[in-house]
Amino acid sequence: MRKIKKLEMRGISKSFQGNPANRDINLTVNSGEILGLLGENGAGKTTLMNILYGLYQPDSGQILINDEEVRLTSPLDSIHHGIGMVHQHFMLVQNHSVLENIALGYEKTPFFFPKIRIRDKVVEFARRFNFAMDPTMKIWQLSAGEQQRVEIIKALLNGADLLILDEPTSVLTPQEIEDLFHILKDMKAQGHMVIIITHKLDEIMDICDRVTVIQKGTVVGSADTATMDKRSLARMMIGREVLFNAEREQLPKGDTVLKVDGITVKGDKGTPVVKNMSFEVYENEIFGVAGVAGNGQRELGEAITGIRAIETGRVEVKGVDTTNMSPRRIYDAGLSHIPEERIRFGIAPGLFLYDNSILKQHHLKKFSKKLFLEYSQIRDHAKSLVESYRVSTHSIDVQTKNLSGGNIQKLILGREISEKPPLLVASHPTYGLDVGATEYLREELLTRRREGGAILLFSEDLEEVMKLCDRIAVMFEGEFVGVLDSGDPRLADIGLMMAGSLRL
Amino acid sequence: MLRIKVSDRATTTGLRSFMTNIASLVAGLCAIGLIFVACGVNPFYAISKIFMGSFGSMYGFKETVTKAIPLIIIGGGLTLAFRSRFWNIGAEGQLLMGAIFSTWVGLAWGPNLPSWAIVPLMFAAGFLGGALWGLIPAILKIRFSINEVISTLMLNYICAEFMTLLIVGPWKGRSRFGFPGTDNLPESAILGVISGSRIHYVTLILALVFAVILAVVVYKTRFGYEVRVIGENPDAGRYAGINFFKTSLIVMAVSGGMAGIAGVGEVAGIHHYLTYPASISSGYGFTAIIVAWLAKLNPLYAVVSGLFFAGILVGGDAIQISLGLPAATVQIVNGTLLVFLIMGDFFFKNKITIRWGK
Numbered sequence: 001m002r003k004i005k006k007l008e009m010r011g012i013s014k015s016f017q018g019n020p021a022n023r024d025i026n027l028t029v030n031s032g033e034i035l036g037l038l039g040e041n042g043a044g045k046t047t048l049m050n051i052l053y054g055l056y057q058p059d060s061g062q063i064l065i066n067d068e069e070v071r072l073t074s075p076l077d078s079i080h081h082g083i084g085m086v087h088q089h090f091m092l093v094q095n096h097s098v099l100e101n102i103a104l105g106y107e108k109t110p111f112f113f114p115k116i117r118i119r120d121k122v123v124e125f126a127r128r129f130n131f132a133m134d135p136t137m138k139i140w141q142l143s144a145g146e147q148q149r150v151e152i153i154k155a156l157l158n159g160a161d162l163l164i165l166d167e168p169t170s171v172l173t174p175q176e177i178e179d180l181f182h183i184l185k186d187m188k189a190q191g192h193m194v195i196i197i198t199h200k201l202d203e204i205m206d207i208c209d210r211v212t213v214i215q216k217g218t219v220v221g222s223a224d225t226a227t228m229d230k231r232s233l234a235r236m237m238i239g240r241e242v243l244f245n246a247e248r249e250q251l252p253k254g255d256t257v258l259k260v261d262g263i264t265v266k267g268d269k270g271t272p273v274v275k276n277m278s279f280e281v282y283e284n285e286i287f288g289v290a291g292v293a294g295n296g297q298r299e300l301g302e303a304i305t306g307i308r309a310i311e312t313g314r315v316e317v318k319g320v321d322t323t324n325m326s327p328r329r330i331y332d333a334g335l336s337h338i339p340e341e342r343i344r345f346g347i348a349p350g351l352f353l354y355d356n357s358i359l360k361q362h363h364l365k366k367f368s369k370k371l372f373l374e375y376s377q378i379r380d381h382a383k384s385l386v387e388s389y390r391v392s393t394h395s396i397d398v399q400t401k402n403l404s405g406g407n408i409q410k411l412i413l414g415r416e417i418s419e420k421p422p423l424l425v426a427s428h429p430t431y432g433l434d435v436g437a438t439e440y441l442r443e444e445l446l447t448r449r450r451e452g453g454a455i456l457l458f459s460e461d462l463e464e465v466m467k468l469c470d471r472i473a474v475m476f477e478g479e480f481v482g483v484l485d486s487g488d489p490r491l492a493d494i495g496l497m498m499a500g501s502l503r504l
Numbered sequence: 505m506l507r508i509k510v511s512d513r514a515t516t517t518g519l520r521s522f523m524t525n526i527a528s529l530v531a532g533l534c535a536i537g538l539i540f541v542a543c544g545v546n547p548f549y550a551i552s553k554i555f556m557g558s559f560g561s562m563y564g565f566k567e568t569v570t571k572a573i574p575l576i577i578i579g580g581g582l583t584l585a586f587r588s589r590f591w592n593i594g595a596e597g598q599l600l601m602g603a604i605f606s607t608w609v610g611l612a613w614g615p616n617l618p619s620w621a622i623v624p625l626m627f628a629a630g631f632l633g634g635a636l637w638g639l640i641p642a643i644l645k646i647r648f649s650i651n652e653v654i655s656t657l658m659l660n661y662i663c664a665e666f667m668t669l670l671i672v673g674p675w676k677g678r679s680r681f682g683f684p685g686t687d688n689l690p691e692s693a694i695l696g697v698i699s700g701s702r703i704h705y706v707t708l709i710l711a712l713v714f715a716v717i718l719a720v721v722v723y724k725t726r727f728g729y730e731v732r733v734i735g736e737n738p739d740a741g742r743y744a745g746i747n748f749f750k751t752s753l754i755v756m757a758v759s760g761g762m763a764g765i766a767g768v769g770e771v772a773g774i775h776h777y778l779t780y781p782a783s784i785s786s787g788y789g790f791t792a793i794i795v796a797w798l799a800k801l802n803p804l805y806a807v808v809s810g811l812f813f814a815g816i817l818v819g820g821d822a823i824q825i826s827l828g829l830p831a832a833t834v835q836i837v838n839g840t841l842l843v844f845l846i847m848g849d850f851f852f853k854n855k856i857t858i859r860w861g862k
């Protein structure tokens with residue numbers, strides 16, 4: 001028996017310190033329906049969903065379940081009413097097993113022998129939705145997609161009829177996205193409803209029945225996806241069409257900027273995950289590393305940028321040996337870094353936006369005189385970053401953690417690119433960005449390339465890699481199984497290479 | 505069934521932070537009141553007596569300022585350490601080490617040097633002593649991953665025993681007639697006081713100057729920026745290439761050195777010779793932890809919270825005598841307040857919803 005047949009949000013408004021994040025929002029979902037929520041970074045999507053999940057209280061407006069008004073003052077209320085949410089940053093205990101995590105979040109977990117007694121239930125749920133999952137595995141052993149499935153099971157086990165997913169696909173591999181969509185379609189067939197936030201228009205078209213578009217806190221449109229196409233969606237969202245066709249002109253091959261010579265790097269579990277790898281990246285070049293997540297890309301990026309130790313081998317940036325140097329020295333040698341785990345590495349969340357606008361650059365002459373920081377310069381810098389990278393915030397005097405996910409990303413991007421580094425190492429730079437910002441970023445990368453910059457791009461988005469990169473390396477189990485020029489016909493087999501079944 | 509839900513507070517403001525502190529203090533005083541009731545003492549009388557004893561009379565106030573001096577200096581240094589997530593519980597030992605170093609300098613060179621030369625030398629020696637004692641756990645932590653809470657705490661006892669050894673052994677003064685303790689410091693090495701009080705003003709001025717300098721360092725300098733980044737998110741610090749080894753060394757040298765300076769003040773300003781560790785410092789190094797915490801890790805606020813806790817020390821002594829309460833009264837009062845402050849911090853950072861439901 002489903003608890004929710006219809007959910008309605010009416011006239012919801014919410015401000016933070018006088019700055020509206022949601023204004024008079026109306027939204028309806030019916031059972032057996034998947035609703036897409038679309039909008040630019042900072043439009044207020046997460047805020048709205050946090051209200052529905054009971055994390056924030058709206059300043060005004062009502063929430064109705066089956067045409068009856070309910071008050072959701074905490075996530076517990078929402079869970080009781082059959083609402084579940086999977087946040088963008090998973091909230092799982094890394095050193096515990098899948099079962100233990102589920103037991104922790106499950107309301108009816110018995111006090112004694114919790115694991116044994118809920119085990120059957122978990123296994124049954126996993127079967128019902130065709131999850132492949134070993135409940136005794138520890139969370140840290142799981143990929144992002146598997147962790148997400150654990151979160152989903154947690155929500156379903158608590159009886160969620162309405163599942164909210166906040167940008168669920170940005171950390172998943174294409175295969176995992178497909179699996180997720182299968183699960184969602186199964187849920188839909190069983191009468192669940194789903195609200196999904198995503199910036200990828202294809203996904204909206206693929207999975208959603210209806211889409212609601214939010215702009216600067218207000219709903220600007222709602223439509224059946226059957227009557228829409230990608231162009232009209234984009235137009236609805238940012239008021240113009242997105243070009244999606246940044247031109248990559250031929251440029252002569254420049255000097256070597258990054259030289260990686262036979263490096264071996266260990267992963268968190270102590271085993272080598274990058275094995276004797278060598279490659280070079282040149283001026284005027286975007287070098288893409290594609291591959292299924294977990295094949296050593298993250299560790300490779302961290303090793304080159306100085307966050308992770310290199311066991312053997314050598315890295316040179318513009319002829320300077322940077323092997324195992326401190327990240328700041330490597331920065332001074334000419335390398336900027338957009339890290340993969342941006343909330344973990346990229347910002348100090350409690351410090352102000354302007355403080356974070358100079359992280360790793362605070363020692364530069366223009367920001368500090370002798371021992372002192374030059375706050376007037378820093379503030380100007382922060383303002384110009386906010387402006388040129390369109391970070392939507394009402395001031396630079398906000399704690400960085402209060403920015404929306406995409407805007408934190410834009411701040412980091414701006415900070416790392418605006419210094420015009422000879423070498424930019426970018427891991428999933430478009431992750432979490434709205435379509436407009438993605439387009440802007442891609443152009444920005446191509447501009448760097450044109451100006452003589454070298455870019456090492458890690459991405460799982462094949463379309464992005466194909467579009468931007470001069471050369472594409474496919475990584476599998478810590479090795480490049482092939483390095484191809486962008487025009488190479490063998491790129492058609494990139495899927496096989498990523499799966500490790502083809503080696504060039 | 506009763507359900508309690510803890511969730512992150514989305515937004516926090518300076519005003520709320522201030523109000524939380526006040527509310528925690530009031531709640532803490534209520535709890536202390538209950539303890540007084542249990543001891544058969546009228547709580548209102550006892551608590552008002554505490555504050556009358558420390559702030560209500562000129563004599564009491566002078567004593568309060570005297571005791572605030574070490575608390576402000578040490579508390580200020582601890583704000584820096586705690587901000588960089590270095591949990592320095594060893595200020596007591598660092599204070600004693602400062603006292604030992606400065607006593608040595610004072611006894612050895614004091615007789616031949618004028619005040620203007622020997623006093624700065626003693627402060628420098630005290631700073632050095634405290635700093636060295638503070639550097640040991642810093643090195644142990646960074647090089648060998650030894651938990652600093654344990655190492656700083658243990659170093660307190662080592663230093664106290666070492667000091668006892670000195671005063672009963674090699675440093676025992678001839679003028680002490682066999683009792684433990686060094687000879688008195690020479691006249692030139694003794695700090696001046698404001699007349700009619702025990703306030704050794706040189707140390708007081710140093711305390712205030714240090715508070716201002718530290719505030720500037722934390723909020724305006726590159727080094728302070730690095731400390732704040734590490735405190736907020738160590739991983740971001742690593743990403744930004746901040747040198748943890750160097751930063752920890754500086755932080756602990758300053759934090760320990762400031763405790764050492766407090767030690768100089770106690771020896772040269774109050775006691776005038778080195779005696780038992782428990783007399784040199786009545787737990788200032790520990791009380792200062794609460795001072796730093798109440799100051800929300802801002803060295804300027806540490807001046808105010810240092811005065812507040814000095815008041816409790818003085819007032820506690822007063823009621824101990826007049827109401828015949830046990831000697832541990834002051835510790836109980838302090839401990840209770842710390843617990844409530846930390847609880848307040850928890851309620852400040854988290855939202856609690858309690859309700860009945862199934």
Ligand SMILES: Nc1ncnc2c1ncn2[C@@H]1O[C@H](COP(=O)(O)OP(=O)(O)OP(=O)(O)O)[C@@H](O)[C@H]1O
Binds near residue numbers: 020047402432514
């Ligand atoms: N706790 C908070 N305190 C202050 N401002 C906040 C807070 N949470 C969100 N905001 C502001 O509200 C606005 C909407 O944020 P929200 O996170 O809902 O955006 P979003 O649509 O999810 O964006 P994105 O696509 O980047 O995730 C932003 O301008 C953000 O800065």
Ligand SMILES: [Mg+2]
Binds near residue numbers: 046405
């Ligand atoms: Mg969001």
